[in-house]
Amino acid sequence: MIQFDKVTKNYDSDLKALHNVTLTINQGECFGVVGESGSGKSTFLRLLNQLERPTSGTITVAQQVLATLSERDIKKRQQQIGMIFQQFNLLHNQTVAQNVALPLKLRGKMEPARVLDMLAFVNLTHKADAYPRELSGGEKQRVAIARALVIEPKLLLCDEPTSALDAQHVDEVLSLLEKIHSQFQTTMVIVSHELAVIKRMCQRAAIFNRGELVGITAVKSAENAQQYDSYEARAMEILQQ
Numbered sequence: 012m013i014q015f016d017k018v019t020k021n022y023d024s025d026l027k028a029l030h031n032v033t034l035t036i037n038q039g040e041c042f043g044v045v046g047e048s049g050s051g052k053s054t055f056l057r058l059l060n061q062l063e064r065p066t067s068g069t070i071t072v073a074q075q076v077l078a079t080l081s082e083r084d085i086k087k088r089q090q091q092i093g094m095i096f097q098q099f100n101l102l103h104n105q106t107v108a109q110n111v112a113l114p115l116k117l118r119g120k121m122e123p124a125r126v127l128d129m130l131a132f133v134n135l136t137h138k139a140d141a142y143p144r145e146l147s148g149g150e151k152q153r154v155a156i157a158r159a160l161v162i163e164p165k166l167l168l169c170d171e172p173t174s175a176l177d178a179q180h181v182d183e184v185l186s187l188l189e190k191i192h193s194q195f196q197t198t199m200v201i202v203s204h205e206l207a208v209i210k211r212m213c214q215r216a217a218i219f220n221r222g223e224l225v226g227i228t229a230v231k232s233a234e235n236a237q238q239y240d241s242y243e244a245r246a247m248e249i250l251q252q
């Protein structure tokens with residue numbers, strides 16, 4: 012579904028946020044992206060949802076080379092991508108139902124029944140008229156997930172989806188992401204510095220270090236407490252167990 016071919020991204024300076032990255036993400040896959048701070052994870056996501064363009068190389072999504080698309084087609088593509096963030100990014104002066112309805116409203120659609128379906132899917136029907144300040148962190152993230160799903164995305168991008176949550180809410184949100192993956196076969200890309208999250212959710216993961224793709228590994232279960240020389244060695248070892 013997604014192909015990066017020798018993709019490099021420089022921002023203003025000479026520093027390469029991503030350097031010569033080639034990888035493929037399959038349709039229906041849950042793909043993890045790990046790496047230390049500044050390794051290029053967010054840049055990878057921003058290229059995927061076309062908020063940034065590569066300095067060189069090509070990105071192909073659903074057999075379409077992104078660079079060949081018009082602004083209008085890029086906007087259309089972006090509307091098929093759902094995104095969830097570490098800090099939820101809810102509108103605080105809007106109710107839960109209004110937050111979930113927002114992507115539909117932006118497309119000029121009013122589908123209250125669909126909003127209610129989504130709230131039921133994330134188990135928050137009873138909070139439809141509440142405001143974000145009245146919710147727990149886990150509930151806020153579930154609202155954000157309902158908002159991402161309301162457009163029936165082909166691709167769901169998750170940027171540190173559990174990093175702002177305590178353990179109980181982490182489980183709640185991951186269970187919901189698992190349910191989405193099994194029910195809708197949505198292709199998912201999860202960026203997280205928490206290896207346990209990637210381990211639970213993903214079939215494969217890419218490991219980045221300073222903009223370089225160090226490797227892609229199949230993910231197996233159960234973590235051990237061994238000491239490693241570097242973050243990359245630990246990531247590679249733990250994810251392969």
Ligand SMILES: Nc1ncnc2c1ncn2[C@@H]1O[C@H](COP(=O)(O)OP(=O)(O)OP(=O)(O)O)[C@@H](O)[C@H]1O
Nearest residue numbers: 022023027028046047048049050051052053054055
């Ligand atoms: N808009 C920007 N302008 C200039 N440099 C940037 C910009 N965004 C990111 N960078 C730089 O690109 C490199 C990769 O950043 P990126 O945000 O992709 O890393 P990350 O792995 O997501 O980090 P974190 O885990 O801390 O969010 C970093 O050196 C960063 O300073």
